[in-house]
Each structure stands twice: as structure tokens, then as C-alpha cells.
Amino acid sequence: MPTPENTSWVILAGGQASRMGGNDKGLVELAGRAMIEHVIDTLQPQTSAITINANRNQARYNTYGTVFGDHIQDYPGPLGGMHAALYHLSDEWIGFVPCDCPRLPADLVSRMSAACQSDTDIAVAHDGEHIQPVVTLLHRRILPKLEQFLENGDRKIILLYKQCNMITVDFSDQPNAFVNLNTPQELKQFGQEL
Template sequence: MPSAEQTSWVILAGGQASRMGGNDKGLVELTGKAMIEHVIGTLSPQTSSITINANRNQERYSQYGSVFGDNIQDYPGPLGGIHAAIHHLDDEWIGFVPCDCPQLPHDLVERMANACSEDTDIAVAHDGEHIQPVVTLLHRRILPKLEAFLANGDRKIILLYRQCNMITVDFSDQPNAFVNLNTPEELQQFGQTL
């Protein structure tokens, strides 16, 4: 089982944001701050190792920390960021969160790490109703499976997870922590509820 200190975390901001009108979701403002600032604000007290996966606006993202892009062209989705992170980072355990999830749990890193055993490949957050496939902690040993999966043209993240020793981590006590904002309308509605 990894300790929280033995994990590195990556904020996934590498998508096309087509539902956000092409605006880079991590840089869209929510209550006067870029959305990624909300994510960093929650993660930074939990871990000292945060990097950002971004394929656009890398210079702007670099003001928030170290940035790397996908190794695979054509925006392969979250799996592209996961693939790039395993190549970019040396850590055995790497966690991932999306850039458009501004209310992540304040105990995310500890709970995810504590749930893992030596044979866990992937731990995925579960809000009590659904798994949250982009809120995950995984062991780098999945890389061969991930590369074969991507080479086959597959992109659906949960299908890869089913090929691995996956566990879910219960966050049913914080179901609203995983609200993600994909459209300008969702962003506006969410901002009004804060």
C-alpha cells in the first residue's frame, strides 16, 4: 500500500473542451479564479507533487506548475494524459483528477492511497452512485496494458480499467465533490450556488 507521500498527482487539462465552446476548461473562470486554481487549492494541502497535463495553453498553465503534453496525437482523452504521465513521472503510484472538478474531497489523496494494496492496479473514486473514472490512483505497472489498449484504437477508460485489478474507493459521504463542469451553462449554474 502506498502512503500519500509516495504518490504524485496530475491534473488532466489536455482535452479539446468541445462542450465548453472550445474554451480551455482549466482556464475558464469560476468565482473569479481559473478552474484549475480551485483544483490546485484542494490538492496542494494533500500532496507536494502536482503536475499538469495540457495540450493547449501550456505557457499559461505553467504559471501553476510543471506542465507536460500528451505523447499521442489527436486528443485521445484522459488515457492520453495518463499515458503521458506514466512516461513523464518516475513515481510508481500516480493519481489523476480532472481540471473541471472544483470541489474535490479534502482527503482525496489519503483515502485513495489507503485503499490500495500491493496488488491494486487502479483505485477509482466512487460517489455512492457512480464511479468517477478520471479521479483515480494507479500503479505504473499498467503501462503495457495501456499501450496495447491505445494501439488497438480503444479510448473508453472504463474498458481499460476492467482489464486491470481495479478497486473503488467510497466517497459516498461526499457525493457533490465530483461535480464536473463541462458547459458554460453548468459553469454559470454552479457559480450561482456557491
């Protein structure tokens, strides 16, 4: 069973960030610091095992910790990062968060871990209205399904989850924890609220 001590967590920063004008989202400044720093600040008190999935600017990301890129070309999205993590890390349970979510829950790791049962393949955060498909904790046994899914050319994350034993983890008490910043306008507005 997963616990905060035996899970590894990956910050997904491997996308093209087309809606952010092509700027690398994890490195875009928010309140004077790279956005990934806000994510790390939230995760570090919860887990000592944090790595970063990035396909660009790897030298800069290396200043924050261990970095690995996708194994599949052409930016397959979050699933590409999840796929690479299953090869890069040996942990049975691996969690994922996006680099553009600067307000993640302070109890994310413990709550996600505690929700899992022995037959859980994937635990996904739920904000009370929607699932947050990139805030997830998964068991490495999904790797064959994930590889087949990607080989078929599929990229929609939720379609893969439907093929697995997925549970949702209730974070409805923190509905604003999963605000993700995809555009310069969202970034500016969020920065003014800090």
C-alpha cells in the same frame, strides 16, 4: 504501497473541451479565478507533488506548475494524459483528477492511497452511485496494458479498467465532491451556488 508522500498527482487539462465551446476548461473562470486554481487549492494541502497535463495554453498552465503534453496525437482523452504521465513521472503510484472538478474531497489523496492493496492496479473514486473514472490512483505496472489498449484505437477508460485489478474507493459521504463542469451553463449555475 501508496501514501500521500510517495504518490504524484496530475491534473488532467489536456482535452478539447468541445462542450465548453472549445474554451480550455482549466482556464475558464469560476468565481473570478481559473477553474484549475480551485483544483490546486484542494490538492496542495494533500500532496506536494502536483503536475499538469495540458495540450494547449501550456505557457499559462506553467504559471501553476510543471506541465507536460500528451505523447499521442489527436487528443486521446484522459487515457492520453495518463499515458504521458507514466512517461513523464517516475513514481510507482500516480493519481489523476480532472481540471473541471472544483469541489474535490479534502481527504482524496489519503483515502485513495489507504484503499490500495499490494495487487491493486487502479483505485477509482465512487460517489455512492457512480464510479468517477478520471479520479483515480494507478500503479505504473498498467503501462503495457494501456499502450496496447491505445494502439488498438480504444479510448473508453472503463474498458481498460476492466482489464486491470481495479478497486473502488467509497466517497458516498461526499456525493457532490465530483461535480464536473462541462458546459457554460453548468459553469454559470455552479458559480451562482458558490
